Amino acid sequence: MGEYGAFVITDSDLPTWVGSLLSRxxxxxxxxxxxxxxxxxxxxxxxxxxxxxxxxxxxxxxFLFPPSDQILRWNQxxxxxxxxxxxxxxxxxxFLAVRPCDVAGVLVLDRAFARDPxxxxxxxxxxxxxxxxxxxxxxxxNCFCVCADAGPFLDRGxxxxxxxxxxxxxxxxxxxxxxxxxxxxxxxxxxxxxxALADRQRLALETESRFAEDKAYFAAALRKITFNRVPDDLWxxxxxxxxxxxxxxxxxxxxxxxxxxxxxxxxEGCRLRLWDSCLYQAYALEASGHNPxxxxxxxxxxxxxxxxxxxxxxxxxxxxxxxxxRCVTTCLGSNDMPAVTARIRRGAL
Amino acid sequence: xxxxxxPDLANIAAIRDETADTKTFTLRFLDPARWEAFRYRPGxxxxxxxxxxxxxxxxxxxxxxxxxxxxxxxxxxxxxTDALHALAVGxxxxxxxxxxxxxxxxxxxxKDILFVAGGIGLPPLRPLIWEMLAERASFPTITVLYxxxxxxxLVYRDxxxxxxxxxxxxxxxxxxxxxxDWKGNVGVVGSLFSQIQVAPAQTVAFVCGPPIxxxxxxxxxxxLGLAEDxxxxxLERHMRCGVGKCNHCLIGDKYVCTDGPVFTYRQVxxxxxxx
Numbered sequence: 185m186g187e188y189g190a191f192v193i194t195d196s197d198l199p200t201w202v203g204s205l206l207s208r209x210x211x212x213x214x215x216x217x218x219x220x221x222x223x224x225x226x227x228x229x230x231x232x233x234x235x236x237x238x239x240x241x242x243x244x245x246x247f248l249f250p251p252s253d254q255i256l257r258w259n260q261x262x263x264x265x266x267x268x269x270x271x272x273x274x275x276x277x278x279f280l281a282v283r284p285c286d287v288a289g290v291l292v293l294d295r296a297f298a299r300d301p302x303x304x305x306x307x308x309x310x311x312x313x314x315x316x317x318x319x320x321x322x323x324x325x326n327c328f329c330v331c332a333d334a335g336p337f338l339d340r341g342x343x344x345x346x347x348x349x350x351x352x353x354x355x356x357x358x359x360x361x362x363x364x365x366x367x368x369x370x371x372x373x374x375x376x377x378x379x380a381l382a383d384r385q386r387l388a389l390e391t392e393s394r395f396a397e398d399k400a401y402f403a404a405a406l407r408k409i410t411f412n413r414v415p416d417d418l419w420x421x422x423x424x425x426x427x428x429x430x431x432x433x434x435x436x437x438x439x440x441x442x443x444x445x446x447x448x449x450x451x452e453g454c455r456l457r458l459w460d461s462c463l464y465q466a467y468a469l470e471a472s473g474h475n476p477x478x479x480x481x482x483x484x485x486x487x488x489x490x491x492x493x494x495x496x497x498x499x500x501x502x503x504x505x506x507x508x509x510r511c512v513t514t515c516l517g518s519n520d521m522p523a524v525t526a527r528i529r530r531g532a533l
Numbered sequence: 534x535x536x537x538x539x540p541d542l543a544n545i546a547a548i549r550d551e552t553a554d555t556k557t558f559t560l561r562f563l564d565p566a567r568w569e570a571f572r573y574r575p576g577x578x579x580x581x582x583x584x585x586x587x588x589x590x591x592x593x594x595x596x597x598x599x600x601x602x603x604x605x606x607x608x609x610x611x612x613x614t615d616a617l618h619a620l621a622v623g624x625x626x627x628x629x630x631x632x633x634x635x636x637x638x639x640x641x642x643x644k645d646i647l648f649v650a651g652g653i654g655l656p657p658l659r660p661l662i663w664e665m666l667a668e669r670a671s672f673p674t675i676t677v678l679y680x681x682x683x684x685x686x687l688v689y690r691d692x693x694x695x696x697x698x699x700x701x702x703x704x705x706x707x708x709x710x711x712x713x714d715w716k717g718n719v720g721v722v723g724s725l726f727s728q729i730q731v732a733p734a735q736t737v738a739f740v741c742g743p744p745i746x747x748x749x750x751x752x753x754x755x756x757l758g759l760a761e762d763x764x765x766x767x768l769e770r771h772m773r774c775g776v777g778k779c780n781h782c783l784i785g786d787k788y789v790c791t792d793g794p795v796f797t798y799r800q801v802x803x804x805x806x807x808x
Contacts, residue, residue, distance in 0.1 A: 255538055258584050266625045270539050301537040301776055412805045441780045443773055449585040470771050471610045474744060495786035
């Protein structure tokens with residue numbers, strides 16, 4: 185519980201602290217959109233932060249690994265030499281009041297992009313960001329983080345973790361970076377009394393009991409995918425359900441496939457890195473015209489092999505699912521994680 | 534921290550027409566120090582940029598030793614390769630590499646070496662053939678079988694003549710369909726196996742070509758009695774980033790760009806998706 189200590193801050197002092205964060209960094213926090221939707225976005229004022237929410241419609245990924253990211257730019261004028269330079273984003277960012285599942289998603293991305301050779305574009309953004317989690321006490325109907333070791337409370341991976349108590353927030357400090365976010369505002373934070381820590385434990389247990397009955401049964405799927413024992417017919421049947429829209433990949437906190445594309449000409453232009461999805465028909469298409477994953481079922485298999493196999497868990501330090509439930513909300517063809525794991529366990533649609 | 538996505542700049546030193554749609558580009562780094570660091574082995578590849586058109590992987594198609602340039606051989610099949618074909622000597626491109634694992638060399642010393650190449654599959658094998666010929670005494674026999682669709686599709690005609698003229702190697706060529714002037718063998722590359730002697734227990738085969746050709750030749754070699762570990766191929770995939778990040782080239786859990794592109798048939802057989 186908070187390697188660097190635990191504190192409490194009252195509800196009434198919270199805006200003062202958020203104001204201090206806003207003065208030193210870009211702050212990204214849950215904001216209310218039209219209707220009842222909430223999504224992580226840049227906030228301008230402490231009152232923009234929506235503290236009381238279930239889940240953000242999109243994860244944090246787009247701030248650390250943007251959907252379209254300029255990575256190189258160049259120019260070559262009047263027959264002179266070509267000038268080429270990388271483009272880095274070193275904006276200081278605080279991700280405030282993000283759900284534990286989304287922090288866990290960032291930890292998977294950390295591993296994916298840090299594997300040798302390190303991805304400098306991701307690493308620069310990550311070095312300049314701090315993760316302030318808001319422990320979850322209101323799991324939604326599609327949530328299953330309890331099955332994915334990703335919530336509803338975190339025991340690692342956060343710089344700060346906040347828990348809403350009555351009239352105050354418990355603030356667990358997980359890292360030196362987290363401690364630095366309290367500097368200059370020390371008077372707002374009191375050392376956490378025993379009662380606050382006891383409340384946190386009680387809330388964590390109560391929350392775990394509030395998840396829907398229909399969770400994700402990973403174990404059988406993990407074993408069968410790892411040993412390549414899922415029948416091709418079942419992949420084919422799930423391929424029939426897939427519209428190939430890529431929506432599941434784009435709302436997933438851990439998906440990180442990308443492609444690149446150039447804009448402009450040799451005289452002046454830039455290279456973009458763009459989100460991609462292994463469910464797209466042309467994803468594996470080769471210049472020769474040969475497509476090793478021409479069938480939809482083969483593409484669905486590739487997606488789940490990457491998410492749920494020991495081979496990839498070894499590379500990524502975790503499975504590629506944090507139980508956020510967004511694929512359940514998004515997929516029009518019902519190829520979401522709980523449904524797919526259930527089918528693989530059963531061996532049939 | 535190094536940036537694995539930042540290309541080094543190179544100029545086109547020479548361009549040679551190979552076939553109606555294929556050219557070999559000889560590239561030289563603008564910074565000579567970069568060549569020092571660009572220590573590649575046969576079977577490795579580079580990502581080559583035409584700025585404004587994009588980037589694509591090409592095998593390093595010339596032996597490194599004694600050179601300060603390297604070749605890529607490119608068939609015009611799409612936007613990037615068309616843009617590359619439109620460039621001229623002196624134009625600047627970007628290069629990231631060397632990437633991938635490369636062919637075994639020291640590990641196969643003392644073995645009979647059999648190369649089987651189909652069409653545009655010869656370029657990855659070309660530097661290995663030359664490097665083995667440069668250390669000729671280390672390999673009891675060296676045999677090259679090369680097949681193309683038609684005589685006009687044969688690449689590296691100078692090399693082919695030099696190999697044909699050597700008496701310390703065996704070189705056989707075939708085409709699927711002959712034209713008027715062709716006096717050589719007609720048939721798929723596998724039809725050449727009847728013209729050579731293979732001692733399966735001491736032979737290592739390097740096979741490269743289109744997927745269908747690799748499949749048939751592998752079956753031929755297994756029938757001849759070669760071990761699954763002794764059949765070595767280089768796989769083609771859409772290697773977008775070349776450094777194991779973008780995931781485009783995955784076959785199961787294997788990244789063709791970093792775990793390969795060179796694999797033995799035993800490895801290919803155990804992959805979680807069809808190779």
